Structures are given as C-alpha cells and as structure tokens.
Amino acid sequence: MLIFQYLSWHFFEVPQKILKAWKNFLKFGLYYFSIPLLLKTIFYWWHGYRWEYPKSFDVAQFVLVFLSNLVTRTIGAILRTIVILIGIIFEISIFVLGLLVFLGWLFLPFLLILSLILSFQLIQGKETFLDFIFKIQ
Numbered sequence: 001m002l003i004f005q006y007l008s009w010h011f012f013e014v015p016q017k018i019l020k021a022w023k024n025f026l027k028f029g030l031y032y033f034s035i036p037l038l039l040k041t042i043f044y045w046w047h048g049y050r051w052e053y054p055k056s057f058d059v060a061q062f063v064l065v066f067l068s069n070l071v072t073r074t075i076g077a078i079l080r081t082i083v084i085l086i087g088i089i090f091e092i093s094i095f096v097l098g099l100l101v102f103l104g105w106l107f108l109p110f111l112l113i114l115s116l117i118l119s120f121q122l123i124q125g126k127e128t129f130l131d132f133i134f135k136i137q
Contacts (some may be wrong), residue, residue, distance in 0.1 A: 012108060018105060024099035029094055033087025038080045045069065046076035 051065040
C-alpha cells in the first residue's frame with residue numbers, strides 16, 4: 001500500500017506542482033520584462049519625448065521636429081527591442097531549465113534503481129553495463 005502512495009505522490013502530485021511552479025516562472029518573466037506591452041508600444045517615443053509641429057508653415061522647424069521625433073522613436077524602438085530580446089532569452093532559459101527539472105524528477109526513481117543495480121554488480125565484482133560500454137569504445 002505504501003508503494004502505491006509513493007508512486008501516486010511521485011508521478012502525479014509532485015509533477016503537477018512542478019508544472020504549476022514552471023508556469024509561474026514563465027509568467028513572471030513575461031510580465032517582468034513587459035514583453036506584451038513593449039510589443040504594443042515598440043515605435044512609441046522614448047519616455048514620451050516628442051516635439052509639437054509648428055502652427056505656422058516653417059520648413060526648417062518642421063524638418064527639425066520631424067527628425068527629433070524620428071530620433072526619439074528610433075531610440076525607443078532599439079531599447080525596447082533589446083529588452084524584448086533579453087526577455088525572450090530569459091523565457092527560453094526558464095523553459096529549458098523547467099523541462100530539465102520536470103524530466104529529471106520523472107526519471108529519478110529509474111536512476112536510483114539503475115544505480116543500485118550497478119553498485120551491487122560492482123560489489124560482486126561482475127562486469128557492469130558501463131564496463132561493457134567502455135570496452136566497445
């Protein structure tokens with residue numbers, strides 16, 4: 001009866017908690033780096049710095065305002081793109097690490113059994129599976 005409780009805990013209860021924690025880490029990264037908001041506002045002015053166009057027709061002032069606004073939008077797009085890329089790299093690394101933790105947890109009992117078998121073979125002086133593999137190479 002105890003073995004069934006362990007198997008239920010190890011293969012059903014804990015993996016659900018691992019998946020929930022993994023999902024929370026992924027959501028944290030998404031909102032910490034504000035990726036959805038930055039994608040919506042990628043071409044907005046940097047810190048709202050913008051110049052108003054003149055009311056009268058002045059070509060020099062019009063060009064100056066246009067170029068100034070273009071520069072602030074370009075700076076904003078570049079910096080937002082950098083933050084988005086850092087956020088995506090963070091999300092990919094959390095995804096990979098979460099996958100390793102999840103699969104590691106699922107294979108942990110099998111690794112324990114395999115290590116016990118190999119240790120008994122070493123104690124008895126028999127050729128182990130690892131010795132066989134290393135002979136082939």
